[in-house]
Amino acid sequence: MESQESRAGSKPSPDGERTSRQKIFEPVREAIREGADQLDRGEVVDHATFFREWDQEIDELEAELRRRKA
Numbered sequence: 001m002e003s004q005e006s007r008a009g010s011k012p013s014p015d016g017e018r019t020s021r022q023k024i025f026e027p028v029r030e031a032i033r034e035g036a037d038q039l040d041r042g043e044v045v046d047h048a049t050f051f052r053e054w055d056q057e058i059d060e061l062e063a064e065l066r067r068r069k070a
Contacts, residue, residue, distance in 0.1 A: 024065055028058065 035054065 020068060021065060024061055024068075028061055031057070 032054070035050065
């Protein structure tokens with residue numbers, strides 16, 4: 001199975017290191033995969049809470065990215 005990263009077309013930077021943005025969002029990708037698995041298994045009962053928490057986490061990560069650029 002092709003990885004999410006390769007499907008998204010993201011590539012390592014020329015020096016072989018991942019960009020800071022990729023590093024920031026890597027844990028998010030893993031958490032989303034885990035969350036989707038929980039949703040698929042029926043472990044998430046309250047969908048509104050589930051998606052609200054994801055929105056909050058993404059907002060926090062985007063804010064961190066903006067702070068790093070500043």
